[in-house]
Amino acid sequence: MSKKILMTGNEAIAEGAIQAGCRFYAGYPITPQNELPAYMAKRMPEVEGVFIQAESELGAINMVFGASAAGARAMTSSSSPGMSLKQEGISYIAGAELPAVIVNVMRGGPGLGNIWPAQSDYFQATRSGGHGDYHSIVLAPSCVQEAYELMFLAFDLADKYRTPAIILGDGMLGQMMEPIRLSAEHRTPNTEHRKKWTLTGCKGRSPNIVKSFYMVEGDLEKFNLTLQRKYKTIQQKEERFESLFLDDARIILVAYGSMARIAKSVVNNLRKKGKKVGLVRPITLWPFPQKAFTYNLSPKTYYLVIEMSYGQMLEDVKLTINGKAKVEFLGRAGGGIPTEEDIMNKIKRISV
Amino acid sequence: MEKVFSHPKSLRNVSTHYCAGCGHGIAHRLIAEIVDELGIRERVIGVAPVGCAVIAYDYWDFDCSEAAHGRALAVATGIKRVRPQNIVFTYQGDGDLAAIGTNETIHAANRGENVTVIFINNAVYGMTGGQMAPTTLLGQKTTTTPLGREIKLHGYPLKISEMLALLPAVKYIERVSLHSPPEIIKAKEAIKLAFQNQIDNIGFSLVEILSPCPTYWDMPPKKALDWIKEVMMKEFPIGRIK
Known part of the structure; x- marks a missing residue:
C-alpha cells in the first residue's frame, strides 16, 4: 500500500x-x-x-x-x-x-x-x-x-x-x-x-479528416x-452516484461536490439522533443519475436540494422526480456557502 | 517519353465549389504538387480554415483537420507538438488569420512553432458574401463598406506579414501573387521553401498569397488579375519580407 x-x-x-x-x-x-x-x-x-x-x-x-x-x-x-x-x-x-x-x-x-x-x-x-x-x-x-x-x-x-x-x-x-x-x-x-x-x-491508409462540418443536405441531421x-x-x-440511508429516509438531501460533504455531515449527525434523513450525491451531473431518485417516491418524502448556486441542479431533480415527491431548495452563491446550521434550520422548517 | 505534366497525387480528382476566376484552386494545386514533390503525402497534416476554403480537405488527398474560425494555428500547434515527425500546415484566409485569429497567429509565430502557414489574401470575406476584410484596400467597396473603406471609420489595410516579420522566432515570410503564370511559378517556389523549412526544423514560415476574388471584387476574372497587379500590389508589395 x-x-x-x-x-x-x-x-x-x-x-x-x-x-x-x-x-x-x-x-x-x-x-x-x-x-x-x-x-x-x-x-x-x-x-x-x-x-x-x-x-x-x-x-x-x-x-x-x-x-x-x-x-x-x-x-x-x-x-x-x-x-x-x-x-x-x-x-x-x-x-x-x-x-x-x-x-x-x-x-x-x-x-x-x-x-x-x-x-x-x-x-x-x-x-x-x-x-x-x-x-x-x-x-x-x-x-x-x-x-x-x-x-x-x-x-x-x-x-x-x-x-x-x-x-x-x-x-x-x-x-x-x-x-x-x-x-x-x-x-x-x-x-x-x-x-x-x-x-x-x-501512410498505408486512406486520409483521415477530423471535422464537424456537414454541408450536404440531410447529412448534419444524420450526424x-x-x-x-x-x-x-x-x-x-454511465450514471454514477453515492447515496446514504435511502431505504427509509423521509428527507433526502441532494448535493454534489464540496457541498455534498457539508450535507453528508448533517445527515450523519441527524442519523445519530434517529432522524430519517438520507443523501444523494450525484457523481455524474451529466448523465444525471436518475436511478438515485427512485427511492421512497411519495408525497410524504422531501428531497432537499442544496447548492452553491440559486437552483441549477434543482431543475434536474425536479425533472427526474416529476412531481412524485416534494422538492425543497437551499442555495447560496457569489461566495456564500450553505452551512450545516443553515441546512439544519431548513430541515427543521420542512419537518414542522 | 518524359512525362512533364500530370494530376497531383495529393489532389483529389473532383470539381471544386470555387467561383470562376477564384485563386483558391490554384493555391490548392500548388500545395498538392509540392507535397508530391517533397514526398511528404504520408506525413503531411493540413488544417483547413473557416471561410471559402472550409472544405479544402475534400480536395486534398491527405490527412486534414478543420479548425474553428481563426483557430487554425492553435489547432496546428496541438498537432505539431504531439507529432513533431509530421509536416503540419495551415491554410487560412485574411479574415481567419488577420482578424478573428490574430491572437492565435501572433502567438504561434512568437512561440516559433515549426509549422507552415499559407495565407490567402484576397482583401474580402468571400464565404459570407463580400464583407470588409482586415486587408480590404482603402476605397474598396464591400457590403459593409458600401461607400468604400475609409481611414477614419475602418482604419488601414492590415499588413500582418510585415508585423509578424518583427518577431525573432519567425524564420521566413514572403508575399507572392497569383496574377500571372510567372508569378504563380514564384509562388510555388516560396510555398515549397516554407515546407522545406519545416522539414529542416528551421521554424515558423508563412507565405502570403495575393489571390483574385472576381465575384466580390465585382469584376471579370481577367480584370481581377489586372487589379492585383495594378492596385493591390501597391498596398501589398510582393517579395521576400523576412
Whole structure:
C-alpha cells in the first residue's frame, strides 16, 4: 500500500491526469486553479509530455482540439469566466467527436464575479454550454482523493465515447489540501493504436479528416442522430452516484461536490439522533443519475436540494422526480456557502 | 517519353465549389504538387480554415483537420507538438488569420512553432458574401463598406506579414501573387521553401498569397488579375519580407 501524501485538489487533478496517460496540457492562468497548470509545467517534461501556456482560453482549448486529433490524451483547465471562453472549442470537440478532458474549478459569477467557491456553472456544464445539440460528460468530485481518481474515469470515458468530459469542481476543492493515496496504476500514454481516426499522416491508409462540418443536405441531421444515440447510451450506462440511508429516509438531501460533504455531515449527525434523513450525491451531473431518485417516491418524502448556486441542479431533480415527491431548495452563491446550521434550520422548517 | 505534366497525387480528382476566376484552386494545386514533390503525402497534416476554403480537405488527398474560425494555428500547434515527425500546415484566409485569429497567429509565430502557414489574401470575406476584410484596400467597396473603406471609420489595410516579420522566432515570410503564370511559378517556389523549412526544423514560415476574388471584387476574372497587379500590389508589395 502506498503511503499518503498531502496535495491540493488542483495538484491531485493534475497528477491524476498524468497517471491516466494525459500527455498534452494547454491552459491560461485564472484563479482559483493556478496550482494545476503550475504542477503540469513541472510534471509534463518528466513524462515527455507537452505543456503550453496558451495565449488565451480560445488558444488553449483549440490546442487541445489539435492534440486530441493527433491522438494524445489531452486536457485543459480553467475557472468560470475562462470556461465561458472555452465553449466554442468544446462545441467543436463534441462536433468533431474528439476525446478531451476539461477541468472547471468554479468560482463566483456572473461576469468577473469573484474567486470564491461556487457551483453556478452547472447549467453551462450539463446543458450544451456552447452552440448545438451536444452534451459533455460531467463528473463532480467531492474530495481531493476523488478528484484524483475521477481523472482516470474522465479520460477513459472521453476516449470510449469520443466526447468532451468535464471535471466540475470548485475553488474549495481546488485549494483545499487533503492527504490522498496515489494508485500504483499508470496508464499507457500512447493510445493511438486504439484510435483509428487520428491524424498521423495517411501512410498505408486512406486520409483521415477530423471535422464537424456537414454541408450536404440531410447529412448534419444524420450526424446529429448519431450523436443522440451516443448520448442515450451514455445515459443508460454511465450514471454514477453515492447515496446514504435511502431505504427509509423521509428527507433526502441532494448535493454534489464540496457541498455534498457539508450535507453528508448533517445527515450523519441527524442519523445519530434517529432522524430519517438520507443523501444523494450525484457523481455524474451529466448523465444525471436518475436511478438515485427512485427511492421512497411519495408525497410524504422531501428531497432537499442544496447548492452553491440559486437552483441549477434543482431543475434536474425536479425533472427526474416529476412531481412524485416534494422538492425543497437551499442555495447560496457569489461566495456564500450553505452551512450545516443553515441546512439544519431548513430541515427543521420542512419537518414542522 | 518524359512525362512533364500530370494530376497531383495529393489532389483529389473532383470539381471544386470555387467561383470562376477564384485563386483558391490554384493555391490548392500548388500545395498538392509540392507535397508530391517533397514526398511528404504520408506525413503531411493540413488544417483547413473557416471561410471559402472550409472544405479544402475534400480536395486534398491527405490527412486534414478543420479548425474553428481563426483557430487554425492553435489547432496546428496541438498537432505539431504531439507529432513533431509530421509536416503540419495551415491554410487560412485574411479574415481567419488577420482578424478573428490574430491572437492565435501572433502567438504561434512568437512561440516559433515549426509549422507552415499559407495565407490567402484576397482583401474580402468571400464565404459570407463580400464583407470588409482586415486587408480590404482603402476605397474598396464591400457590403459593409458600401461607400468604400475609409481611414477614419475602418482604419488601414492590415499588413500582418510585415508585423509578424518583427518577431525573432519567425524564420521566413514572403508575399507572392497569383496574377500571372510567372508569378504563380514564384509562388510555388516560396510555398515549397516554407515546407522545406519545416522539414529542416528551421521554424515558423508563412507565405502570403495575393489571390483574385472576381465575384466580390465585382469584376471579370481577367480584370481581377489586372487589379492585383495594378492596385493591390501597391498596398501589398510582393517579395521576400523576412
